[in-house]
Amino acid sequence: MSRTQGEATVDPRVERSRLVIRRAALEELGAVGYGAFTIESVAARAGVAKSTIYRHWPDKVDLIADAFETFHEQMVPDITPLPPRERIELLTRHVAEVFADSTFSICIPALIEGAERDPRLREFHHRYSATRSQSLIDVISEGVAVGDIPGYIDPELGALALLGPIIYRRLMSGRPFEPELTPALVETVLGPPREHPLSEPLLYKRSRSRGLA
Amino acid sequence: MSRTQGEATVDPRVERSRLVIRRAALEELGAVGYGAFTIESVAARAGVAKSTIYRHWPDKVDLIADAFETFHEQMVPDITPLPPRERIELLTRHVAEVFADSTFSICIPALIEGAERDPRLREFHHRYSATRSQSLIDVISEGVAVGDIPGYIDPELGALALLGPIIYRRLMSGRPFEPELTPALVETVLGPPREHPLSEPLLYKRSRSRGLA
DNA sequence: CCAGTATAGTACGGATCCGTATCGTAGCGA
DNA sequence: TCGCTACGATACGGATCCGTACTATACTGG
Numbered sequence: 001m002s003r004t005q006g007e008a009t010v011d012p013r014v015e016r017s018r019l020v021i022r023r024a025a026l027e028e029l030g031a032v033g034y035g036a037f038t039i040e041s042v043a044a045r046a047g048v049a050k051s052t053i054y055r056h057w058p059d060k061v062d063l064i065a066d067a068f069e070t071f072h073e074q075m076v077p078d079i080t081p082l083p084p085r086e087r088i089e090l091l092t093r094h095v096a097e098v099f100a101d102s103t104f105s106i107c108i109p110a111l112i113e114g115a116e117r118d119p120r121l122r123e124f125h126h127r128y129s130a131t132r133s134q135s136l137i138d139v140i141s142e143g144v145a146v147g148d149i150p151g152y153i154d155p156e157l158g159a160l161a162l163l164g165p166i167i168y169r170r171l172m173s174g175r176p177f178e179p180e181l182t183p184a185l186v187e188t189v190l191g192p193p194r195e196h197p198l199s200e201p202l203l204y205k206r207s208r209s210r211g212l213a
Numbered sequence: 214m215s216r217t218q219g220e221a222t223v224d225p226r227v228e229r230s231r232l233v234i235r236r237a238a239l240e241e242l243g244a245v246g247y248g249a250f251t252i253e254s255v256a257a258r259a260g261v262a263k264s265t266i267y268r269h270w271p272d273k274v275d276l277i278a279d280a281f282e283t284f285h286e287q288m289v290p291d292i293t294p295l296p297p298r299e300r301i302e303l304l305t306r307h308v309a310e311v312f313a314d315s316t317f318s319i320c321i322p323a324l325i326e327g328a329e330r331d332p333r334l335r336e337f338h339h340r341y342s343a344t345r346s347q348s349l350i351d352v353i354s355e356g357v358a359v360g361d362i363p364g365y366i367d368p369e370l371g372a373l374a375l376l377g378p379i380i381y382r383r384l385m386s387g388r389p390f391e392p393e394l395t396p397a398l399v400e401t402v403l404g405p406p407r408e409h410p411l412s413e414p415l416l417y418k419r420s421r422s423r424g425l426a
Numbered sequence: 427c428c429a430g431t432a433t434a435g436t437a438c439g440g441a442t443c444c445g446t447a448t449c450g451t452a453g454c455g456a
Numbered sequence: 457t458c459g460c461t462a463c464g465a466t467a468c469g470g471a472t473c474c475g476t477a478c479t480a481t482a483c484t485g486g
Binding site for chain 2: 431432433434435436
Binding site: 223224225226251252253254263264267272 | 472473474475476477482483484485
């Protein structure tokens with residue numbers, strides 16, 4: 001019952017309710033966190049009767065998971081046919097912007113906390129994180145294969161080194177990772193761009209590879 | 214009142230109570246998170262009367278902050294006179310081990326959530342994070358100056374690229390960053406170690422520096 | 427031994443939230 | 457226009473936790 005069934009819900013009242021409730025749920029999450037999250041507060045924030053929420057979602061976790069899923073469906077990064085290095089920078093910057101965007105950034109701690117407490121939220125959270133990092137891993141691998149990126153770089157660790165700072169700055173320090181730092185971060189991690197990628201040999205020692213889900 | 218005054222508390226009963234309560238508080242934090250954290254549950258977990266907790270700490274936040282402070286005082290990494298690169302690896306591995314250690318790792322999400330909600334916890338959290346990353350930044354700077362580390366690396370971003378993956382893996386994926394990955398991460402971020410650090414010139418383009426607190 | 431004190435245990439009123447039920451209203455589709 | 461249904465509002469018993477107060481007990485230091 002928590003998802004819109006197939007095509008579209010007939011009654012516009014339902015659609016409207018679900019919309020404002022989902023929005024209010026994310027706001028509430030950002031305001032008070034996961035543990036203090038309350039159906040009654042969401043109802044008040046959405047200007048909706050408590051019974052209306054219970055009519056559409058069985059419990060707190062279902063509402064939160066559904067709100068996040070719906071929110072994420074709206075933003076898929078576009079795949080662009082560019083050289084690996086530029087795609088890496090684009091992907092990294094995109095994540096940085098999402099994590100700096102106030103409407104989503106605010107409820108990240110709550111999402112992490114929720115993922116720690118409930119298996120459903122955990123599944124969702126890990127799935128989206130894995131998707132993000134995997135695309136980055138793929139591009140780095142491609143860059144290494146093409147010679148655009150030094151061979152000593154482990155694609156998985158490289159992806160972590162690009163995405164990690166964004167999470168670190170958001171959660172461990174005062175201010176988020178400014179998207180403008182992206183080029184400098186890419187250069188620090190992947191080394192300066194090569195002037196003529198295919199004309200220079202690879203002088204680096206190769207690293208062993210590792211497994212990751 | 215939440216800290217032991219100066220030397221030592223006279224009555225051993227007090228010391229014993231504070232010890233078990235602090236320990237129970239961290240356990241409870243790891244178990245239920247920050248928002249669902251409850252004085253009564255801590256009392257039950259510690260095998261202590263609720264009034265005993267209120268006798269020593271005015272409220273929930275004070276207890277949590279005190280528990281974290283006391284816990285952190287016990288573990289300060291030792292400064293070792295080694296070449297920069299090895300010190301970097303040591304520092305990184307130390308953080309990785311702390312974040313993989315179950316007794317502390319479990320309540321990291323709660324600490325982050327708490328830091329998001331309360332200024333006192335936020336101050337503590339950011340202070341310790343800044344301390345950790347700053348020592349790493351210093352060593353990287355030294356390594357760059359000595360020529361042990363390529364000059365295109367921005368020390369601050371380099372530190373983020375080393376610490377970020379640890380946080381990322383712990384909070385965004387299923388399993389924590391295994392400390393054994395540290396050497397590979399260092400190599401991916403800083404490049405392969407130079408055979409004869411001082412005999413080779415720096416061929417890299419220099420990056421501009423940035424500000425960080 | 428004894429006076430002082432920290433403790434365990436319990437009770438309390440107040441507050442909040444749960445999840446459900448009921449009822450009257452208003453918007454919906456046909 | 458007229459059923460149908462989602463809605464808002466309200467009430468409810470039950471549960472949990474707050475922060476405080478009180479008592480009796482057991483440990484402490486002198």
